[in-house]
Amino acid sequence: MKVVVVGMARSGLAVSRLLSDKGIEVFASDAQRDPPLRPDFEGEGIECETGGHSVERFENADEIVVSPGVPLDIEPLQASRRRGIPVVSELEVAARYLEGDVVALTGSNGKTTTTALVGHILASGSRPVQVGGNIGTPASALVASSRVETINVIEVSSFQLDGLQRFRPHVAVLLNIAPDHMDRYENFEAYRQSKFRVFANQNEDDYAVINRDDDNVFPLPASVRSRHLEFSRRACAGSGASVRDGQLIVGGIPVMPVADVPLRGAHNVENVLAGLLVAEIHGVPAAEAARAVESFRPVEHRLEPVATVEGVEYVNDSKATNVDSAVKALESFSEPIVVILGGKDKGAPLEPLVEAMKGKVRQAVLIGASASHFEQAIGGAVPSRRAGSMTEAVEAAAGAARTGDVVLLSPACASFDMYRNYEERGDDFKKAVKSFQK
Numbered sequence: 414m415k416v417v418v419v420g421m422a423r424s425g426l427a428v429s430r431l432l433s434d435k436g437i438e439v440f441a442s443d444a445q446r447d448p449p450l451r452p453d454f455e456g457e458g459i460e461c462e463t464g465g466h467s468v469e470r471f472e473n474a475d476e477i478v479v480s481p482g483v484p485l486d487i488e489p490l491q492a493s494r495r496r497g498i499p500v501v502s503e504l505e506v507a508a509r510y511l512e513g514d515v516v517a518l519t520g521s522n523g524k525t526t527t528t529a530l531v532g533h534i535l536a537s538g539s540r541p542v543q544v545g546g547n548i549g550t551p552a553s554a555l556v557a558s559s560r561v562e563t564i565n566v567i568e569v570s571s572f573q574l575d576g577l578q579r580f581r582p583h584v585a586v587l588l589n590i591a592p593d594h595m596d597r598y599e600n601f602e603a604y605r606q607s608k609f610r611v612f613a614n615q616n617e618d619d620y621a622v623i624n625r626d627d628d629n630v631f632p633l634p635a636s637v638r639s640r641h642l643e644f645s646r647r648a649c650a651g652s653g654a655s656v657r658d659g660q661l662i663v664g665g666i667p668v669m670p671v672a673d674v675p676l677r678g679a680h681n682v683e684n685v686l687a688g689l690l691v692a693e694i695h696g697v698p699a700a701e702a703a704r705a706v707e708s709f710r711p712v713e714h715r716l717e718p719v720a721t722v723e724g725v726e727y728v729n730d731s732k733a734t735n736v737d738s739a740v741k742a743l744e745s746f747s748e749p750i751v752v753i754l755g756g757k758d759k760g761a762p763l764e765p766l767v768e769a770m771k772g773k774v775r776q777a778v779l780i781g782a783s784a785s786h787f788e789q790a791i792g793g794a795v796p797s798r799r800a801g802s803m804t805e806a807v808e809a810a811a812g813a814a815r816t817g818d819v820v821l822l823s824p825a826c827a828s829f830d831m832y833r834n835y836e837e838r839g840d841d842f843k844k845a846v847k848s849f850q851k
Contacts, residue, residue, distance in 0.1 A: 420480025502576025513563030520588030591737030678745030731839030756826030
């Protein structure tokens with residue numbers, strides 16, 4: 414069998430090595446002349462090319478595997494489909510070889526935090542747990558360490574879902590759906606339907622864990638055959654999870670006080686409810702699950718406290734790569750905020766963000782390729798100014814902030830105009846804060 418792997422970031426490298434280890438002939442191709450993670454496949458039997466795609470290689474492939482960052486509508490992939498060559502995601506390939514149960518988590522926002530949280534909770538049970546997917550460790554890199562008793566907790570992006578054929582998680586969690594990646598999808602409904610693909614291959618023995626409070630999620634399409642478990646902050650979810658009298662309730666039984674949730678924001682209460690439902694499905698006792706939640710700490714780059722300088726708290730929320738995520742971040746603070754916004758715009762409407770800023774944001778500092786777009790959208794709603802770099806943005810934010818304020822990096826944009834990824838952007842913010850702190 415001959416397989417072409419398109420894109421040589423983390424997922425592409427991992428799936429190339431997985432397939433090669435299984436005795437499959439692999440050719441890796443990346444359109445970038447100098448990919449950030451260009452591998453040295455010396456001695457591994459994997460051929461690779463950079464700076465373009467060889468048409469002949471695509472035409473002669475038995476299958477093409479696409480990394481999440483590669484658009485599925487590029488011409489080499491369209492031509493391959495016309496020839497009847499299957500085009501699948503890295504996750505689809507990984508799932509063929511993964512042993513054990515799969516918990517797949519997706520959503521527009523909160524999936525990294527919730528994936529890490531679910532892994533943390535399940536680790537308090539009796540079965541081995543490993544966490545990966547879009548969260549950092551590619552699913553393909555989990556295969557070697559998976560066993561029949563393993564629970565594989567996998568964060569799944571819409572791009573990965575678009576390339577699935579038979580992927581069937583035992584538990585699929587859909588946290589929320591809000592406009593995102595409008596630069597990659599024809600419209601919001603196309604993006605929304607992409608998210609529902611996480612349930613496509615489930616049957617009556619599987620579970621769909623869904624957000625009852627999100628009108629873009631609930632009710633699920635009638636085609637979803639798995640057992641539905643709902644979580645809600647506002648309604649009694651019956652056999653699901655909800656909030657009542659200041660308690661998190663699962664299956665009608667109080668599990669822990671809302672006040673003991675260690676994460677900021679109402680959206681994180683929803684994330685914890687989802688995590689408790691996954692724990693219940695896997696037989697983790699409620700008391701152990703509650704202790705695990707209480708000991709969980711924020712993941713890096715997601716409402717991550719960085720430092721407090723002269724009475725001002727600096728928070729790194731670089732993972733907020735869309736408008737809805739930035740809105741949720743703003744709603745997580747009662748203190749006045751100086752927010753750093755901007756990056757590579759994804760095409761989502763900015764009106765909800767501007768509305769959320771009113772009466773809450775002291776000043777907006779705008780960076781990156783979308784700075785002028787944000788400036789125009791904000792108008793006179795709140796004071797704003799531009800900055801040419803992250804260091805300049807932090808200095809400007811510090812100058813505008815007062816004692817008791819929060820300086821929040823929550824860009825509402827992708828990072829690819831200035832950085833390789835959101836992690837690099839968050840690290841630059843932290844570096845600038847620590848430099849300013851001296």
